[in-house]
Amino acid sequence: SGLFNMIDSGVVLADTGPVPAELRGKGIDMLVSGSVSRLADGRFDVRYRLSDLVKQRAVFQRSMVVHPDDLRVAGHRIADEVYEALTGEQGIFSTRIAYVSKQATRYVLQIADWDAENPQLALSSAEPIISPRWSPDGTKLAYVSFESKKPVVYVHNLANGERIAVANFRGSNSAPAWAPDGQQLAVSLTLDGMSQIYLVSARGGSPRRLTSSNSIDTEPVFSPDGRTVFFTSDRAGSPQIYQVSSQGGEARRVTFGSPYSTSARVSPDGKLLAYITRRDGRYLVTVRELATGNDTLVSETGREEAPSFSPNCKWVMYASRRGGRDALIAASVDGKVRQQLASLSGEMREPAWGPLPLK
Numbered sequence: 001s002g003l004f005n006m007i008d009s010g011v012v013l014a015d016t017g018p019v020p021a022e023l024r025g026k027g028i029d030m031l032v033s034g035s036v037s038r039l040a041d042g043r044f045d046v047r048y049r050l051s052d053l054v055k056q057r058a059v060f061q062r063s064m065v066v067h068p069d070d071l072r073v074a075g076h077r078i079a080d081e082v083y084e085a086l087t088g089e090q091g092i093f094s095t096r097i098a099y100v101s102k103q104a105t106r107y108v109l110q111i112a113d114w115d116a117e118n119p120q121l122a123l124s125s126a127e128p129i130i131s132p133r134w135s136p137d138g139t140k141l142a143y144v145s146f147e148s149k150k151p152v153v154y155v156h157n158l159a160n161g162e163r164i165a166v167a168n169f170r171g172s173n174s175a176p177a178w179a180p181d182g183q184q185l186a187v188s189l190t191l192d193g194m195s196q197i198y199l200v201s202a203r204g205g206s207p208r209r210l211t212s213s214n215s216i217d218t219e220p221v222f223s224p225d226g227r228t229v230f231f232t233s234d235r236a237g238s239p240q241i242y243q244v245s246s247q248g249g250e251a252r253r254v255t256f257g258s259p260y261s262t263s264a265r266v267s268p269d270g271k272l273l274a275y276i277t278r279r280d281g282r283y284l285v286t287v288r289e290l291a292t293g294n295d296t297l298v299s300e301t302g303r304e305e306a307p308s309f310s311p312n313c314k315w316v317m318y319a320s321r322r323g324g325r326d327a328l329i330a331a332s333v334d335g336k337v338r339q340q341l342a343s344l345s346g347e348m349r350e351p352a353w354g355p356l357p358l359k
Contacts, residue, residue: 001083001091001314002332002336002337003086003087004086007026007027007028009023009026009028009031009033010026011023013031013033019031019033019051019053019056023053024053024054028053029052029053029054030050030051030052030053030059030086031050031051031053032048032049032050032051032078032082033048033049033051034046034047034048034049034078035047036071039065042068043065043066043067043068044065044066044067044068044071044074045063045065046063046064046065046066046071046074046078047061047062047063048061048062048063048078049061049062050081050082050085050086059085060081060085062081064077072113072117072118073094075093076093076094076113077093077094079091079093080092080093080094089312089314090312090356091312092114092310092311092312092314092315092356093114094114094357095113095114095310095311095353095354095355095356095357096111096112096113096114096138096354097111097112097113097114097116097308097317097328097351097352097353097354098110098111098112098122098132098134098141098351098352098354099112099116099132099328099348099349099350099351099352100129100130100132100348100349100350101347101348101349102326102347102349105126106124106125106126107124107125107126107127107128107129108121108123108124108125108129109121109122109123109124109129109132109141109143110122111141111158114310114330114353115341116328116341116342116348117342122141122156122158123143123145123156125145125146125147126147127145127146127147127149128145128146129143129144129145129146129350130143130144130151130174130350131143131144131174131175131176131350132350132352133176133177133178133352134178134352134353134354134355135155135178135182135202136178136180136181136182136355137182137355138354138355138357139157139158139159140155140156140157140158140182140202141155141156141158141352142154142155142156142166142176142177142178142185142202143156143176144173144174144175144176148168150172150173151172151173151174152165152167152168152173153165153166153167153168153173153174153176153185153187153200154166155185155202155203164203164204165204166185166187166200166201166202166203166204166205167185167187167189167198167200167204167207169189169191169207170190170191171189171190171191172188172189172190172195173187173188173189174187174188174189174195174218175187175188175218175219175220177220177221177222177229178202178222179199179222179226179246180222180224180225180226181226182202183201183202184199184200184201184202185199185200185201185202186198186199186210186220186221186222186229186231187199187200187207187220188217188218188219188220189207191207191209192209194213194214194215194216194217195216195217195218196209196210196211196212196213196217197209197210197211197217197218197220197229197231197244198210199246210229210244210246210248211231211233211244211248211251213233213235213251214235215233215234215235216233216234217231217232217233217235217242218231218232218233219231219232219262219263219264221264221265221266222246222266223243223266223270224266224267224268224269224270225270226246227245227246228243228244228245228246229243229244229245229246230242230243230254230264230266230273231243231244231251231264232261232262232263232264233251235251236253238259238260239260239261239262240253240254240255240256240261241253241254241255241261241262241264241273241275242254254273255275255277258277258278258279259278260276260277260278260283261275261276261277261278261286262275262276263275263276263305263306263307265307265308265309265316266309267309267313267333268309268311268312268313268355269313270290271289271290271291271313272287272288272289272290272309272313272333273287273288273290274286274287274288274298274307274308274309274316275288275307276304276305276307277295279297279302281302282301282302282303283302283303283304283305284297284298284299284300284302284304285297285298285299285304285307285316285318285331286298287316287333287335296333296334296335297335298316298331298332298333298334298335298338299318299320299329299331299335299338300338301320301321301322303320303321303322304318304319304320304329305318305319305320305349306318306319306349306350306351308351308352308353309353310330310353311353311354311355311356312356313333314332314333315330315331315332315333315353316330316331316332316333317329317330317331317341317351317353318331318351319348319349319350319351322340325347326347326348326349327340327341327347327348328340328341328348328349328351329341
C-alpha cells in the first residue's frame with residue numbers, strides 16, 4: 001500500500017504465546033505473524049495474528065481453513081484485515097480489476113485480482129474491445145466491442161455470461177459509464193452526426209440526449225452522487241473536461257492551463273478527479289482536488305492513458321507504454337509510490353478497478 005515501512009523480524013514466531021521483547025529494539029511497532037499447514041484432507045489451516053508491540057498486546061488472532069485454490073484469496077483477506085486494523089479504512093487487496101490484453105491476433109477481456117494475478121477470461125474476440133467499466137455492485141461490466149464491425153456498447157453479466165447490446169444505434173456507440181444506481185449508463189453516440197452524450201437504460205431502450213453542441217462530446221463519467229456528468233469536449237478548440245447536470249443544461253469547463261485534457265474519472269468519494277493532460281508533449285496522469293483545484297502529476301513516462309481510481313480513493317491505475325509494451329501501473333494519488341503490475345497474458349491496457357467486495 002506504500003503506507004508502511006516493512007521490517008523483517010528475523011525470527012520464527014509461534015502461533016500463540018508472547019512476542020519476543022527484543023523486536024521493539026528493531027523499530028518494529030506492529031507485527032504480522034502466522035503459519036500455514038496442510039491438513040489430512042488436502043486443505044490448509046491458515047493462522048495469523050497482528051500484534052501491537054508498543055502496547056504489548058494482540059490486536060487480533062484468527063484462523064481459517066481454505067482449499068488450495070483459495071490460498072491467494074486468503075492472503076488478500078488477511079492483508080485487508082491488517083490494513084483496516086491499522087488505518088481504519090477498508091483495504092483493496094480483495095478487489096478485482098478488468099483490463100484488455102492483446103494476445104496474438106485476438107483481443108481478450110480479463111478479470112483479475114487487483115495485482116493482475118489470477119486472470120479469468122470474460123470475452124475473447126478477433127475485433128477490438130475497449131472501455132470496460134464495472135457496475136456499482138461489481139456484478140456486471142459494460143464495454144465497447146467491435147465484433148459486429150462497428151462499436152456497440154454491451155452490458156455483460158459476469159455470473160452467467162449473459163450479454164445485452166444496450167447501445168447499438170446508427171453510427172458510433174462508445175464510452176459507457178455507469179450511473180451510481182446501476183440502472184442507466186451515460187454513453188457517447190453519433191445519432192445526430194457529431195458525438196454527443198446520451199443516457200440509456202442498462203437494459204437497453206431509447207436514449208435520452210444530455211449534451212447539445214456543435215463539437216465532439218465524449219468520455220462521460222458520473223459523479224458519485226449521480227448529479228453531475230463530467231465529459232471531454234473540444235468545444236473550446238481543444239479537448240478539455242467539462243461537467244453538466246445529469247438532468248441536462250449548460251456545461252461548465254473544468255480544466256484549464258493545458259491544451260489537452262481528457263479521460264476524466266471521479267474518485268468514489270467525489271473529492272478527486274483523475275485525467276490525462278499533455279505537458280511538453282507528454283501525456284501524463286493528473287489527480288486534481290476538486291475543492292481546491294490543486295493538481296498532482298502521478299505518472300512519469302508521458303505515454304499514459306485510461307486512469308481508474310481504486311475503491312478506497314488512495315490509488316490510480318493507468319495504462320502506460322514501457323519497454324515497447326503496454327503495461328498497467330498503480331500509483332498512489334500523491335504520486336509518491338508506483339508499482340508496475342506483472343502479467344503472463346501479454347500486454348495490458350484499458351484498466352478498470354472494481355468496487356470493494358461486500359463484507
